[in-house]
Amino acid sequence: MSPNPYPLFSISQKDTPEQIERRTGMLIRLYLKTNNPFLAEAIVEHINAILAFPRFIIDIKQRCALRRLAAHWHCIAWIDSVANESATLVKH
Numbered sequence: 552m553s554p555n556p557y558p559l560f561s562i563s564q565k566d567t568p569e570q571i572e573r574r575t576g577m578l579i580r581l582y583l584k585t586n587n588p589f590l591a592e593a594i595v596e597h598i599n600a601i602l603a604f605p606r607f608i609i610d611i612k613q614r615c616a617l618r619r620l621a622a623h624w625h626c627i628a629w630i631d632s633v634a635n636e637s638a639t640l641v642k643h
Contacts, residue, residue: 560593562600568607571600588635591628595621 560578562571575597582590598621601607608614 560590560597562596566600568601568604571597575601586631588628588631591624591631594624595628598624 560574566574575594578590578594578597582594598617602614602617602621608617
């Protein structure tokens with residue numbers, strides 16, 4: 552079984568940018584309740600998927616803001632994974 556408890560939030564080739572954008576918002580709201588590193592990584596993947604559609608976001612400033620947002624969530628995912636590892640080491 553996959554260690555990711557949220558496989559429902561995977562990205563399909565059939566997904567439109569609007570669907571991915573909506574799902575990203577749902578993931579962010581879910582993350583605020585659970586602080587799970589898998590969710591933070593899923594947010595990064597969703598933002599990168601939105602950026603992969605070249606004609607969806609034409610404004611270069613908005614594309615740069617999304618790239619910074621993806622980097623921000625990548626850092627959050629890393630911090631959460633390190634915190635989870637250290638919490639499991641303390642328990643043992």
